[in-house]
Amino acid sequence: MPDAVPLIAARGISKQFAAIEVLRDVDLDLFPGEIHALLGENGAGKSTFAKILAGVHRPSRGTLALAGEPIELASPHAAQRRGITLIHQEPISFPDLSVAENLVLGRGDGSLLGRVPWAEMTREARRLMDLLGVRIDVTLPMRGLSIADQQMVEIARALASDSRLIIMDEPTAPLTPKEVETLFTIARRLRDEGRTIIFISHRLEEVRALCDRVTIFRDGARIETAPIEALSDADIIRLMIGRPLKEYMHKEKATIGAVALAVENLSLPGYFSDISFEVRAGEIVGLGGLVGAGRTDVARAIFGIAPAESGRVLVEGRPVTIAEPSDAIALGLAFVPEDRAVAGIFRSLSVEQNISAAVPAKIAPGGVIRRSVERALAMDAVKRLRIRLASLRQPIGELSGGNQQKAILARWLLTDPKVLILDEPTRGIDIGVKAEFYDMIGELAASGRAILLISSELPELLALCDRILVMAEGRLTADIPRAEASQEVVMSAAVPRVREAAAA
Amino acid sequence: MTTIRSILGRREAGIFVMIVLFAIAVGIAKPQFLTLNSLRIVLLLVPLILIGAMGQMLVILARHVDLSIGSVLGFSAMVTGMMFRYHPEIWWPLGFLLSVGIGAGLGLLNGVLVTVFRLPAIIVTLGTLNLYRGLTYIVSDARQIDRQYVPSALKAMSQTSPIFGIPWIIFISFAVVFATWWFLMHTRLGRQIYALGSNPVAAPLRGIDVTGVTLLVFTISGALSGLAGILYASRWGFVNPSNTGAGFEFQVIAAVVIGGVSINGGVGTVLGTFFGVILLGCVAAALPLLGIAGTTQNAIYGAVIIVALLIDRTVRRQGVKSLARARA
Numbered sequence: 001m002p003d004a005v006p007l008i009a010a011r012g013i014s015k016q017f018a019a020i021e022v023l024r025d026v027d028l029d030l031f032p033g034e035i036h037a038l039l040g041e042n043g044a045g046k047s048t049f050a051k052i053l054a055g056v057h058r059p060s061r062g063t064l065a066l067a068g069e070p071i072e073l074a075s076p077h078a079a080q081r082r083g084i085t086l087i088h089q090e091p092i093s094f095p096d097l098s099v100a101e102n103l104v105l106g107r108g109d110g111s112l113l114g115r116v117p118w119a120e121m122t123r124e125a126r127r128l129m130d131l132l133g134v135r136i137d138v139t140l141p142m143r144g145l146s147i148a149d150q151q152m153v154e155i156a157r158a159l160a161s162d163s164r165l166i167i168m169d170e171p172t173a174p175l176t177p178k179e180v181e182t183l184f185t186i187a188r189r190l191r192d193e194g195r196t197i198i199f200i201s202h203r204l205e206e207v208r209a210l211c212d213r214v215t216i217f218r219d220g221a222r223i224e225t226a227p228i229e230a231l232s233d234a235d236i237i238r239l240m241i242g243r244p245l246k247e248y249m250h251k252e253k254a255t256i257g258a259v260a261l262a263v264e265n266l267s268l269p270g271y272f273s274d275i276s277f278e279v280r281a282g283e284i285v286g287l288g289g290l291v292g293a294g295r296t297d298v299a300r301a302i303f304g305i306a307p308a309e310s311g312r313v314l315v316e317g318r319p320v321t322i323a324e325p326s327d328a329i330a331l332g333l334a335f336v337p338e339d340r341a342v343a344g345i346f347r348s349l350s351v352e353q354n355i356s357a358a359v360p361a362k363i364a365p366g367g368v369i370r371r372s373v374e375r376a377l378a379m380d381a382v383k384r385l386r387i388r389l390a391s392l393r394q395p396i397g398e399l400s401g402g403n404q405q406k407a408i409l410a411r412w413l414l415t416d417p418k419v420l421i422l423d424e425p426t427r428g429i430d431i432g433v434k435a436e437f438y439d440m441i442g443e444l445a446a447s448g449r450a451i452l453l454i455s456s457e458l459p460e461l462l463a464l465c466d467r468i469l470v471m472a473e474g475r476l477t478a479d480i481p482r483a484e485a486s487q488e489v490v491m492s493a494a495v496p497r498v499r500e501a502a503a504a
Numbered sequence: 505m506t507t508i509r510s511i512l513g514r515r516e517a518g519i520f521v522m523i524v525l526f527a528i529a530v531g532i533a534k535p536q537f538l539t540l541n542s543l544r545i546v547l548l549l550v551p552l553i554l555i556g557a558m559g560q561m562l563v564i565l566a567r568h569v570d571l572s573i574g575s576v577l578g579f580s581a582m583v584t585g586m587m588f589r590y591h592p593e594i595w596w597p598l599g600f601l602l603s604v605g606i607g608a609g610l611g612l613l614n615g616v617l618v619t620v621f622r623l624p625a626i627i628v629t630l631g632t633l634n635l636y637r638g639l640t641y642i643v644s645d646a647r648q649i650d651r652q653y654v655p656s657a658l659k660a661m662s663q664t665s666p667i668f669g670i671p672w673i674i675f676i677s678f679a680v681v682f683a684t685w686w687f688l689m690h691t692r693l694g695r696q697i698y699a700l701g702s703n704p705v706a707a708p709l710r711g712i713d714v715t716g717v718t719l720l721v722f723t724i725s726g727a728l729s730g731l732a733g734i735l736y737a738s739r740w741g742f743v744n745p746s747n748t749g750a751g752f753e754f755q756v757i758a759a760v761v762i763g764g765v766s767i768n769g770g771v772g773t774v775l776g777t778f779f780g781v782i783l784l785g786c787v788a789a790a791l792p793l794l795g796i797a798g799t800t801q802n803a804i805y806g807a808v809i810i811v812a813l814l815i816d817r818t819v820r821r822q823g824v825k826s827l828a829r830a831r832a
Contacts, residue, residue: 077711092709096702096770097695105699105710112693 005068007032007164007196008053013062015048023048024220026062030165035187035197037207037228040217041240041456046200049217050167053198054086055079067164084165085158093150095143100125102142103157128156132186148179155186166190167198172206173292184210202290204233204495216240234488237495241458241487256466257281259317260450261333261419263302266311271297272474275311279419279450284441286465287454289494294474295454296338299421303328303335316418329358334417336408338424338454344408347397351389351407352378354396358411381410386436402434409440420444423454438464458487470494515764519779522812523786530790542789547670548662550785551677552577552732552739554778556756557763558684559611559725561777564760565688566721567701567769568625572614573729573756575636577749580606581733582640585649585743596655603734604727610636611726615719625722633753640745649743662739673735680728685774697721701769758805759784762812783812 006029015023023045030036038046051057053064055073064071066082073079076086093102100122125138134152142150151171158166168187172180187197187210199211207214208228215225216239224231224239231239262278272294279285287295301308304322312319315331322328328335337344346354355378356363363374378392385406389399396404405425412420422441426434441464445451455461461468468485470478470493478493531538556573563570584603587594610632617628661672688694700707700717708714732752737743763780765772787808791801 075711076709080711092703092706094699094702094706094770097698101695101699105695112696113691115690116692116695118690 004031006030006065007067009065009068010049010053011063011065013049013052013059013064015045015052015057016060022220023052023059026217026222028215028222028225030196030198032164032196033191033194034212035191035199035210037211037214038198038200038217039202039204039207039214039236039240044217044240045220046215046217047169048220050086050169050198050200053079053165054084054167056086080161080163083161083163084167085154085161085163086167086169087151087154087158087171088169093142093153096141098139098141099136099145099153100138102153103128103138103160124160125156128159131159132156134182147174148176148183151175151183152186155183155190159190163195165196165198167200169200170202171199172201172203180206202495204236237488237491241491255448256283257448260315261302261452262314262317263298264312264314266298266301266308266313268297268301268306268308271306272301272308272471275471275476277469277476277479279452281418281448281450282445283467284445284451284453284465286461286468287452287471288456288458288461288468288490289471289477291456293471293494295471296423297474298471299335299423299452299454303333303421305335329415332416332418333421334358334412334415334419335421336405336412336423336425338427345396345404348395350393351382351387351396351399352392354407355381355411355414359414362414377414378410381407381414385410385413385440402437405437406440413444417449419450419452421452421454424456425453426455426457426460458490461485461490462487516773516776516779518815519763519776519783519812522815523779523783526783526786526790530786530794534790534793537790537793542793545789546782546785547674548739549788550781551673552735552752553755553759553784554677554781555680555728555732555735556752557759557777557781558680558774559721559728560753560756560760561684561763561765561772561774562688562697562721563625563725564757564765564767565697565701565769565772566718567704568618568718568721569629569757569767570611570614570722570725571626571629571753571757572610572632572636573725573732574749574752574754575633575640576607576610576726576729577733577736577752578743578745579610579636579640579643579733580604580730581736581743581748582644582649582745584734585653585737586644588655588737589649589653592653592655596657599655599658599734599737600731604730607730607733608723608727611723611729612719614726615722618722619715619718637746644745646745648745649737651741654737654741654743658734658738659741661735673738676731676735680731681774681778688774693717693720698770701771703770755784755805758809762809784808 008028008030010026010028013023013026014021026045026049028049038050040046048057052059055076055078058073064073071082073082073084079086094105097105103125104121122138129136129138129152132152132155134149136145136149136152142153145153155166171183175183187199191197199207201207211228213225214228214231214236216223216236218240258281259278260281264276266275267273275298277285287298289295297306300306302313302322304324304327307323313322314320315333320327320331322331322333325335346357352374356374359377363369363377375392381387382389382392387399387403387406387410389403396407399407409425425441426437438460441451441453453461453465462485465485466482468478468480468482468490469476470480470490472494478489480489480493527538536542556577560570560573580603583606584599587602588596588599614625614629614632617623617632618625663671665671666675688697696707696712696717699710700712700714704714729752733749736748759780760772760777761767761780762783763772763777765777784805787804788801791804796804
């Protein structure tokens with residue numbers, strides 16, 4: 001293959017968002033007639049790279065060449081017109097328009113007031129569907145189609161514009177095994193026609209079944225490109241995660257007490273099923289797995305945001321009913337959500353108002369807010385958690401991410417929770433504040449609270465947790481004691497392919 | 505049963521059934537309602553609303569709303585009327601050009617505020633609803649354009665007929681309906697309006713000029729309100745700074761929504777909107793016949809909207825359920 005002219009030649013591609021470099025000097029050649037997998041942990045840069053190829057993002061540095069000719073892609077539309085199509089996991093379409101219209105929209109031939117050739121359009125759409133061998137009524141609105149069918153429409157769209165590069169970003173995640181097989185058959189046929197396909201997936205089994213070559217990303221850099229046969233699963237996992245453990249993360253000794261929170265056979269169809277575990281007082285239990293494995297959904301179910309359909313939750317040994325978050329708070333649970341901008345802070349309110357929001361009864365006995373009490377509580381929290389700010393009256397939105405996160409933690413600590421659920425508490429905060437956070441989590445456990453820590457950062461889980469639970473595709477796949485935990489063990493449980501091999 | 509449901513599931517059919525049921529109900533109480541003459545009354549009541557509804561429909565399809573149309577109508581009609589008053593020698597059909605042009609300009613201003621300054625359309629047009637009305641008072645010195653100033657040829661358009669005794673004004677409104685249908689169904693630009701309202705995030709990714717399309721729908725809405733303005737002068741023979749066009753936006757938006765255009769954009773047909781306007785017209789025509797005082801009309805209009813939406817939602821839920829069963 002390397003003797004051919006690459007369809008895409010990427011040289012020194014880098015991308016910064018704000019001050020953060022998410023992609024660093026990536027060189028990669030993609031050849032006609034290959035299916036090329038991009039692998040990496042969440043945030044490793046593979047999706048960013050794919051989006052640069054598809055014109056969604058523009059590189060901060062570096063050049064792209066298409067069949068030897070340098071190109072700049074100003075928009076996805078421009079990329080599409082050059083024969084590059086990105087197929088999103090959740091297809092971006094126009095739900096109210098018919099399948100046929102979705103196929104041709106944006107092809108841009110003819111004037112804006114030119115006549116829409118309905119009959120021809122429908123014929124062409126049927127032809128493309130037949131080509132793919134799928135049976136979809138092209139006159140129906142997109143809205144009613146299954147995700148698998150919507151993906152097929154997207155693929156048909158790539159064919160309609162005669163795309164030479166088709167990028168599939170985790171296309172199989174929402175599909176049933178049978179639908180995956182159909183997708184693969186089509187992908188292979190497209191490859192044999194000489195098209196190039198980029199396939200992004202977390203499922204090694206699928207990568208092995210489908211792909212010719214694989215490129216592994218880590219921390220924004222390309223680590224390895226090789227034919228798939230040249231790498232074992234263990235090699236791939238090692239290349240994906242191989243970053244050194246940070247020594248300063250250190251779990252303090254805490255006395256582990258009685259079970260504070262237990263869940264039994266918790267299920268919510270479509271999100272997770274049959275989840276059982278317990279967390280004891282003084283214990284830090286990690287919940288690992290890939291993004292989309294259902295970890296956050298379990299936390300949200302426990303806290304009553306989107307309750308489970310079946311199963312039990314027990315707090316300190318007593319079965320409880322948590323239908324909404326206020327029930328959870330009354331039982332002594334606290335939940336620091338993942339996306340603080342959406343679910344955590346009241347952006348335009350002051351720091352003190354944000355901190356005191358969890359304890360209305362304390363600051364406003366009889367319904368009237370006593371500012372002095374509010375102030376004292378907030379001041380105490382700011383000192384204890386070392387929150388850096390200009391003034392308690394400052395809108396919380398002006399603080400840095402890490403300090404916002406601390407303020408939210410402070411809010412929940414005011415409720416004196418017995419069980420604290422932290423969802424990706426250190427995402428997007430800088431390394432110094434992270435270290436403080438780890439200390440704080442340790443202190444909280446030492447003071448006898450039970451902590452459930454959801455995190456995608458393996459080193460964080462390994463350093464802090466007494467036990468690590470791992471979820472994959474909505475199921476609990478491992479419960480690993482601290483002594484046995486390593487990056488390989490956790491990743492193996494998180495990546496579906498390896499899990500099945502281990503079970504066999 | 506399934507076929508009945510799937511027909512009822514189509515919005516246009518549902519609203520047509522509502523029109524028929526309403527006509528029968530009124531006809532039982534007052535048999536004279538079911539005559540050709542009432543059809544004439546209904547048709548004469550609706551041309552302005554029909555024209556306004558076509559423009560409003562485009563705006564709502566693109567996931568915006570235009571509340572200012574009543575004042576656009578009033579201002580366009582007022583300036584045109586003043587031209588007739590001060591320059592009676594001018595060839596009267598130029599009034600159409602002036603009124604439509606002014607309306608288009610005011611609509612374009614709405615569009616610019618929405619696109620360039622990224623303000624929500626509901627607030628922008630709430631503002632210009634008052635702004636344009638205020639300007640109408642200022643330019644007119646709060647004086648009405650009286651009957652004698654409106655050219656008689658213009659007034660005649662609401663009475664004389666080219667064919668079948670149907671006045672010009674009704675033909676004009678039907679021509680606008682047809683043109684809108686053609687534009688939406690058969691031009692790429694028309695389909696882009698649906699696409700934009702259906703998924704504003706995806707639209708630019710497919711090369712749709714979002715700013716251009718948004719400016720266009722507001723400009724058309726303004727231009728058609730301007731057309732409704734001069735036809736107001738034709739139909740009623742005067743232009744009043746406070747009454748002309750007042751409440752127009754309510755009737756028009758009501759008709760569009762009753763006609764099945766989704767306030768969330770992307771969904772709706774010209775036929776549905778047409779039926780929505782006709783249903784409102786039937787209600788308006790029936791009220792005096794039933795001896796219901798003009799003072800209660802507004803309450804009845806409001807109730808009709810809510811009842812129509814409730815019926816529609818119930819019918820459509822059934823339709824969706826049966827569709828789901830058919831697929832399963």
